[in-house]
Amino acid sequence: MLSSLRRSARERPASGxxxxxxxxxxxxxSALALLVLFALLRLGLLLFxxxxxxxxxxxxxxxxxxxxxxxxxxxxxxILLPLLLGVLSMRVMAAxxxxxxxxxxxxxxxxxxxxxxxxxxxxxxxxxxxxxxxYLQEDPATVLSMLWHGFPVLQLLASWGVxxxxxxxxxxxxxxPTRGAPTVCETGASRRGSAxxxxxxxxxxxxxxxxxxxxxTLRQGPPLRWGDxxxxxxxxxxxxxxxxxxxxxxxxxxxFSSHRDNSWKATLPAEQAQAITRELLLTGxxxxxxxxxxxxxxxxxxxxxxxxxxxxxxxxxxxxxxxxFVGALGSGEGITPNFDRLAGxxxxxxxxxxxxxxxxxxxxxxxxxxPNLPGFEYLMQTPEGGNRFSGLPQLLSARAFNDLYVYNxxxxxxxQSGFFSNQGMxxxxxxxxxxxxxxxxxxxxxxxxxxxxxxxxxxxQLDRSKPFYALLQTLSNxxxxxxxxxxxxxVVEGHGALDQHLTAMRYSDWALGQFFDQVRDExxxxxxxxxxxxxxxxxxxxxxxxxxxFRFNVPLLLIAPGISERFGSRRDVVGTxxxxxxxxxxxLGGEVQHQCWxxxxxxxxxxxxxxxxxxxxxxxxxxAMIRGDRVLIQPKEQAARLYRYRLGANPQGERLAPDxxxxxxxxxxxxxxxxxxxxxxxxxxxxxxxxxxxxxxxxASVGVPTEPPKTPNQARKAREG
Numbered sequence: 001m002l003s004s005l006r007r008s009a010r011e012r013p014a015s016g017x018x019x020x021x022x023x024x025x026x027x028x029x030s031a032l033a034l035l036v037l038f039a040l041l042r043l044g045l046l047l048f049x050x051x052x053x054x055x056x057x058x059x060x061x062x063x064x065x066x067x068x069x070x071x072x073x074x075x076x077x078x079i080l081l082p083l084l085l086g087v088l089s090m091r092v093m094a095a096x097x098x099x100x101x102x103x104x105x106x107x108x109x110x111x112x113x114x115x116x117x118x119x120x121x122x123x124x125x126x127x128x129x130x131x132x133x134x135y136l137q138e139d140p141a142t143v144l145s146m147l148w149h150g151f152p153v154l155q156l157l158a159s160w161g162v163x164x165x166x167x168x169x170x171x172x173x174x175x176x177p178t179r180g181a182p183t184v185c186e187t188g189a190s191r192r193g194s195a196x197x198x199x200x201x202x203x204x205x206x207x208x209x210x211x212x213x214x215x216x217t218l219r220q221g222p223p224l225r226w227g228d229x230x231x232x233x234x235x236x237x238x239x240x241x242x243x244x245x246x247x248x249x250x251x252x253x254x255x256f257s258s259h260r261d262n263s264w265k266a267t268l269p270a271e272q273a274q275a276i277t278r279e280l281l282l283t284g285x286x287x288x289x290x291x292x293x294x295x296x297x298x299x300x301x302x303x304x305x306x307x308x309x310x311x312x313x314x315x316x317x318x319x320x321x322x323x324x325f326v327g328a329l330g331s332g333e334g335i336t337p338n339f340d341r342l343a344g345x346x347x348x349x350x351x352x353x354x355x356x357x358x359x360x361x362x363x364x365x366x367x368x369x370x371p372n373l374p375g376f377e378y379l380m381q382t383p384e385g386g387n388r389f390s391g392l393p394q395l396l397s398a399r400a401f402n403d404l405y406v407y408n409x410x411x412x413x414x415x416q417s418g419f420f421s422n423q424g425m426x427x428x429x430x431x432x433x434x435x436x437x438x439x440x441x442x443x444x445x446x447x448x449x450x451x452x453x454x455x456x457x458x459x460x461q462l463d464r465s466k467p468f469y470a471l472l473q474t475l476s477n478x479x480x481x482x483x484x485x486x487x488x489x490x491v492v493e494g495h496g497a498l499d500q501h502l503t504a505m506r507y508s509d510w511a512l513g514q515f516f517d518q519v520r521d522e523x524x525x526x527x528x529x530x531x532x533x534x535x536x537x538x539x540x541x542x543x544x545x546x547x548x549x550f551r552f553n554v555p556l557l558l559i560a561p562g563i564s565e566r567f568g569s570r571r572d573v574v575g576t577x578x579x580x581x582x583x584x585x586x587x588l589g590g591e592v593q594h595q596c597w598x599x600x601x602x603x604x605x606x607x608x609x610x611x612x613x614x615x616x617x618x619x620x621x622x623x624a625m626i627r628g629d630r631v632l633i634q635p636k637e638q639a640a641r642l643y644r645y646r647l648g649a650n651p652q653g654e655r656l657a658p659d660x661x662x663x664x665x666x667x668x669x670x671x672x673x674x675x676x677x678x679x680x681x682x683x684x685x686x687x688x689x690x691x692x693x694x695x696x697x698x699x700a701s702v703g704v705p706t707e708p709p710k711t712p713n714q715a716r717k718a719r720e721g
Contacts, residue, residue: 296597408430609627
């Protein structure tokens with residue numbers, strides 16, 4: 001009897017609690033509250049980025065919210081798991097305080113992610129993805145400074161606190177009407193609550209309902225996928241259909257699994273993929289070498305009439321220099337008057353694209369001549385980043401060129417010092433090397449005018465008995481913008497959220513013009529090929545195709561003596577940053593052995609429209625191939641889509657029906673990515689095989705560099721001492 005009394009006491013519900021029915025009412029009310037919260041966060045994202053609405057019809061956004069409900073139901077099921085499992089235990093059902101706390105914490109986290117995503121989406125035109133984790137792995141002081149100075153941190157934290165408190169109060173209020181009224185006289189059975197078999201039956205029904213809700217679809221096969229949100233013609237509306245928390249969770253799974261697991265999976269026989277890739281890359285001026293060892297290693301003999309009277313090379317990588325706002329490419333906003341003036345002195349490529357949407361991708365594509373591949377978006381920080389590549393440092397070091405790398409910031413960011421030291425660069429001028437700069441930004445370093453002034457000084461001091469190549473990299477056009485208090489240019493107005501970004505871009509353009517004015521009379525100027533290229537674009541209201549092509553569209557400008565007379569002032573051929581190095585080598589002349597994943601854009605056949613393969617940053621595995629005015633977009637696990645696009649002052653993307661050209665582009669896209677990925681994983685992407693290591697093992701088969709990269713200070717000391 002005593003044990004029976006104890007069991008009865010253990011199972012008796014808390015005062016005022018009316019058992020299973022009350023718990024189910026509380027669960028359903030909490031689910032409704034969460035769904036309303038997620039819808040409000042989605043509405044906030046829509047309103048915060050309302051300049052992207054454009055001409056999108058209301059029906060598309062209604063459809064997006066409908067799609068979003070399916071993703072929100074999945075997250076709601078995950079959050080409610082403790083409540084659902086609690087059906088099996090009267091004690092858990094009675095522990096309303098703990099359940100309220102759990103729900104409040106989960107709601108608070110989703111609110112935080114929703115607030116973070118407001119500015120994240122404005123900046124990148126992507127829902128939360130692996131970029132979040134990428135920034136967490138960078139220098140904490142720089143990241144925190146960037147956030148503090150670039151975004152309204154205090155307002156966001158205050159909003160988070162208020163909204164979280166409101167949800168805690170709401171879940172507390174929901175407890176009262178869902179408890180039910182206690183009975184005056186209770187039998188022993190009612191005091192113990194519903195029988196175990198009743199609770200088990202209810203639990204079984206709940207499981208069935210929740211499985212359907214979590215799957216998000218009644219179809220056979222895979223459950224709800226991110227591609228199921230892409231049902232409208234508006235990229236913005238499609239993105240709204242996703243859920244920030246689930247997107248970040250998927251990104252975390254990809255980010256913290258082996259990066260090789262996320263690499264491009266072979267879809268073609270290796271020999272066929274290699275043959276297609278060689279046909280894409282090799283021209284009549286190329287002779288394939290080491291065909292059994294490397295996929296596209298070749299001897300390139302530039303046409304004699306394409307060479308220029310230059311011996312030096314200066315590559316200027318312009319931060320966020322979006323083609324959408326370059327006057328010479330059709331913009332009427334007046335953001336780039338200096339670049340536009342310089343374009344009149346050289347050769348401008350009008351259909352040029354970055355291989356990715358972040359600076360590090362622009363760096364390794366432009367200088368190491370290797371594409372941005374799925375699974376290797378952060379190549380400079382992976383073990384494969386220690387491979388030998390066929391870039392400008394290797395090719396020009398072999399010709400005994402001096403080198404110079406001048407940058408506003410810290411070379412530790414994105415592992416720039418390690419990567420480029422390992423590729424062969426030795427002379428680095430970075431954040432800690434400036435004396436009395438005009439701007440000393442706490443986040444990024446000095447301003448663009450400081451960088452260009454120091455670059456002019458360093459170039460003037462180089463040994464004139466040897467040719468040189470230099471990489472000058474700007475940074476002021478990156479939030480938070482490193483601009484002087486007294487701007488030498490007019491502030492940009494009338495573009496809403498883009499005003500500050502465009503002001504920084506106008507300032508960078510001014511600094512670029514000042515640099516050319518400063519070095520124009522130097523004795524080396526008329527012996528130098530200048531290559532001005534954007535590292536990537538940025539998000540603008542006009543989203544051209546679902547690939548958002550303006551995030552990739554950047555200018556490429558070549559300035560050198562006689563270049564306009566030889567090649568004209570404009571080229572419409574498609575190119576990407578992996579074409580920069582071959583195009584440079586073609587102007588220097590002389591046979592060169594390389595394995596670049598691009599081509600010399602000035603030695604192509606007249607009927608060759610050019611091609612480029614691009615991929616956004618983060619965990620988005622969508623890839624695209626551009627040829628002429630067509631772009632084939634291949635989302636992961638989705639059917640490819642073909643568009644005709646137009647950039648410039650009147651941008652447009654027109655969906656086309658699949659045809660033979662689309663099938664050919666898809667084969668070429670898959671073959672290129674498959675072959676490049678295999679080359680990277682096998683460490684066969686260099687201009688030549690490395691000499692054998694001790695024991696007869698070719699160094700090309702080793703996955704890491706044979707010696708650690710030198711820091712900038714070590715490199716300088718080695719050079720000076």
